[in-house]
Amino acid sequence: MTATKKKLVELYTNTLRIRLFEERVWDLFSQNLIPGTVHLYLGQEAVAAGVAGALEKKDWVQSTHRGHGHVIAKGADMKAAMAELMGKRTGSNKGKGGSMHITQFSAGVLGATGVVASGLPIAVGAALSAKMRRSGEIVVCFFGDGASNNGTFGECLNMSSIWKLPVIWVIENNLYAMGTPIKTVCPTTDIARRADGYCIPNVVVNGNDAVEVYEAAAEAASRAREGNGPTVIECKTYRLKGHSRFDPGKYRPEDEVKAWLERDAVATTLQAVIERKGITKLQADAVRVDVQKEVDEAAKYALESPYPDLGETFTSVYTEVR
Numbered sequence: 373m374t375a376t377k378k379k380l381v382e383l384y385t386n387t388l389r390i391r392l393f394e395e396r397v398w399d400l401f402s403q404n405l406i407p408g409t410v411h412l413y414l415g416q417e418a419v420a421a422g423v424a425g426a427l428e429k430k431d432w433v434q435s436t437h438r439g440h441g442h443v444i445a446k447g448a449d450m451k452a453a454m455a456e457l458m459g460k461r462t463g464s465n466k467g468k469g470g471s472m473h474i475t476q477f478s479a480g481v482l483g484a485t486g487v488v489a490s491g492l493p494i495a496v497g498a499a500l501s502a503k504m505r506r507s508g509e510i511v512v513c514f515f516g517d518g519a520s521n522n523g524t525f526g527e528c529l530n531m532s533s534i535w536k537l538p539v540i541w542v543i544e545n546n547l548y549a550m551g552t553p554i555k556t557v558c559p560t561t562d563i564a565r566r567a568d569g570y571c572i573p574n575v576v577v578n579g580n581d582a583v584e585v586y587e588a589a590a591e592a593a594s595r596a597r598e599g600n601g602p603t604v605i606e607c608k609t610y611r612l613k614g615h616s617r618f619d620p621g622k623y624r625p626e627d628e629v630k631a632w633l634e635r636d637a638v639a640t641t642l643q644a645v646i647e648r649k650g651i652t653k654l655q656a657d658a659v660r661v662d663v664q665k666e667v668d669e670a671a672k673y674a675l676e677s678p679y680p681d682l683g684e685t686f687t688s689v690y691t692e693v694r
């Protein structure tokens with residue numbers, strides 16, 4: 373599916389929005405303004421931007437422990453996302469979710485989770501629900517190369533295939549699960565090939581090019597919406613930093629890091645958008661100014677927001693059963 377000019381601008385803008393958001397999170401974390409830890413999406417921005425570009429507002433996204441980018445790409449409010457990371461009352465989860473449980477249900481985010489591969493069964497349930505309700509909604513489940521070695525991967529791909537569920541399985545293959553290189557734990561370089569065993573159409577794309585990701589996601593979205601079941605999209609990408617904010621990532625060979633820096637997601641996506649005449653260099657500069665302003669305002673809003681009161685400790689933690 374070819375991207376329109378408007379879509380091309382959106383793909384670049386969202387890739388950059390995630391990049392500048394995450395760079396600010398890095399800074400704020402360094403100043404001790406964000407508690408716990410954060411698993412930054414730096415380097416993988418084009419995956420979320422490309423996939424979300426193929427979705428509608430009513431569709432759903434299931435995220436991971438590396439979820440900031442997924443939430444922002446799906447259209448969540450950036451101010452509420454930033455406030456959530458700081459544990460503020462104005463956060464999307466009233467400051468009680470933080471980085472690893474950042475969610476904006478109203479934007480179509482089912483949730484983020486610190487339990488690796490636990491999002492896959494949730495996506496199966498959501499897709500089954502969408503199908504039974506004939507809602508026309510589709511579900512995207514993001515997960516990493518490491519998660520693809522968990523048992524839920526096989527179980528969930530199998531169920532989604534036999535039930536022809538409207539789900540897109542997006543593998544973000546950033547080559548590492550914490551410090552474990554994928555090549556030491558997986559016998560194939562293309563994880564997507566495993567989908568053949570479940571009779572699921574699958575494709576491998578450059579995860580650092582939001583346009584390429586979008587084209588694959590748009591095809592998968594049509595397949596799901598037409599009742600033809602799931603697709604597996606493997607996005608080859610690389611995280612720019614260590615696993616979490618506490619990991620300097622020293623286990624990665626210098627030449628490998630250098631090679632991936634040359635394929636940087638923001639630069640690659642911009643190049644792809646310029647080549648398709650979606651944007652000029654000058655327009656791209658203007659986009660950067662706007663995005664920088666949006667991130668500045670989100671950080672200001674979050675910094676100035678209050679923390680929850682002690683009396684709110686147990687509110688909004690469980691939902692009420694009627």
Ligand SMILES: Cc1ncc(C[n+]2csc(CCOP(=O)(O)OP(=O)(O)O)c2C)c(N)n1
Nearest residue numbers: 438486487488516517518519546548549550
């Ligand atoms: C069930 C489970 N096992 C182990 C962990 C510890 N852990 C946290 S992130 C992670 C690596 C996940 O790798 P991958 O799925 O490739 O995602 P990435 O961090 O590369 O985005 C591990 C093993 C966990 N959180 N949950």
Ligand SMILES: [Mg+2]
Nearest residue numbers: 516517548549
């Ligand atoms: Mg990984």
